[in-house]
Amino acid sequence: MNKLWLIFKREYSVRVRKRTFIIATILMPIAIAALAIGSGYITAMGADAEKKILVKDDSGIFKASDVDHRNLIFTFSESEINSLKESYGEEDYDLLVYIPPFNDLSLTTHDVEYFSHEKPGIVQLERIERVIAAAFKEYKIQSSNIDRDLYDSFGMSIEMESKTTEDGAEGSGSGKTAAIIGTILGFVMGILMYMVILIYGQMVMRSVMEEKISRIAEVMISSVRPFQLMMGKILGVGAVGLTQLGIWMILIPVVLTVVPLFVPGLDSGSMTDMSSAGASAEAIQQAAEGGFDLGLIIDEFMRLNWLMIIPVFILFFLGGYFIYSSVFAAIGSAVDEDLGEAQQFMLPVILPVILAFMIMMSTIENPNSGLAVFGSIFPLFSPIIMPARLPFDPPMWEIALSLFLLIATTLLFIWLSGRIYRVGILMYGKKITFRELGRWMFTKI
């Protein structure tokens, strides 16, 4: 036990002190911040730059409305449209808008023309359209003598709330927002697992190979059991991974909130909008219009069953990491210096990871499909897929079954890998086949 601790400590401290680790750990949040600031800045420059717009309003409706809008500056002119066409550029306007007369209140569309020397962005045009449309709507309400409150009440919004039909189960009341949050959270957790398995699993493999090639293995094995050496390494690298993730989880939000304070003309809101995965133009508009209720999001976010999600996620995290990294350790011990040889063995290991990733993508769209249920229970897939399902309240028995299978498989894989490892680490100059590996599991040493 004491020796395992010593090995763990060495594996951990050697990696954490490495320059590459420190750089990667610090650089990643900086890169994310740079990306967010960069894209936020570009959007801000594009969308938020002041536009001077010259309007010739023959309908008189827009002119009469309250047209103050953040950075769209409207100026009205009564001059002849044809002469305006000649002069608007020289007078430093970006855009010339012509609104034809409007007489029929029943019309639902009204064509407005614009002229510009440079092609304006679609986002900009849509904003102008919305501002003008809002003025027309106001005009229509007033000229139809409709009561304002009555009119507002026409705008209905429907929230789909899920109620389970299971006996005794209290509907959690999660709405569409909850589904969106679940999707994003599930996606993030699934992708995290995928990365952890591939990156840290292979780190274990390379490190085992190094130990074998440098022949330190024989010295070590004369002091400690092969199993201790393997587990010390797996645990040490795992702890390095957790450290890195932990630092990122703290550093990335800090960077995203602090940095904008020092960058003029940027509010953190627009940045996080941009950095969130699917920041389409539409989503930004919706956010700008207040279509997304931030309070609701936070509410739903807090309503998630974190007491269940966090421990279960950690269990699946550990299970997935242990299963795959122990297999990678066994591969590293079996091959010689030839990295190509290692690749041949890695393919069948990476395949289920990729498959699981693909199933995970469909799981977040349809978290209760047969495929999703199977994937979240099958132990080679479940570490990636079950976390993605967690925000959607999968049945308790499925989680329990999946966890049971995962733990059993983890123990089995660690044991089998240990059997291969103890033979492989001392075996040199031999081409290894899958059959040979299988034999190693059951030979004495």
Add this chain to the structure above:
Amino acid sequence: MSILSLQAVRKEYRNVVAVDDVSFEVPEGSLFGLLGPNGAGKTSLIRIITTITMADSGQVLFNGELLNRKHIELIGYLPEERGLYRKMKVGEHLLYLAQLKGLSFADAKSRIKTLMERFEIVDWWNKKIEELSKGMQQKIQFIATIVHGPKLIILDEPFSGLDPINTNLMKDVIFELNNNGTSVIFSTHRMEQVEEICEHIILINNGKNVLEGTVSDIKDKYKEGIFRIEFEGALPEDLNNHFAVVSDTDHEVLIKAEAGMSPNDLLRVLLDRGFLIHGFQEVRPSLNEVFIRTVNSLGHE
């Protein structure tokens, strides 16, 4: 008392018998040579003694007890293929290996400091292993082998790649340890080193124990009744009738006596032959010859 006792130890890999019923004793406090041609099973034997692998059958006793994992703290092993973590610093690397052998941090540190002084490398503590030459790394690995004060050290080709100065330094340390009661198993192909260092040897071939004993007993056993005589004057003409003359120069002749003839008998015959004898010595085979003869006579199957 034997520090190590092997009794009918057998080890088989899939279709090769690596160690075939080998028995021998390593007397406590001895310098013991484990010899054998390449692939004879030395490494397999050493791996059994260092508890890296287990014998299929037979017994290994360490200090009278059945060998078990507890004993690894009493054994130091320097493998033929050296290996250290290249990125670690000398000091922390030695601390790591010493603690894995069961030393406390403080104890390990003070012992390492002492040994580094002994090996004249005090200022290497913060050097990285990869900055050191092969020979320098070997010193580090040797320190790691002996730092925990083992009762038995196993050295596989310990001097390969060392310059003469460092070879002597290491030899001195080995003798010092031996004088203080440490038993040493020494595995090498360099017979002149075995002759210089070892008291007992065992020769392994094809996994079998083919020769065992003290160096002088073995030489006696393999001597062929050859004598070197330094002389002055003319050799008697009829010398050939009595003895086989192996070689013959101006002042020295090698002759082979009849079987069963003692040196005294021989001298008695030679004394009154009218030539002056300056020197007389029984020629014993070198271990190198014994090695080659034994292995060749068994054939390399």
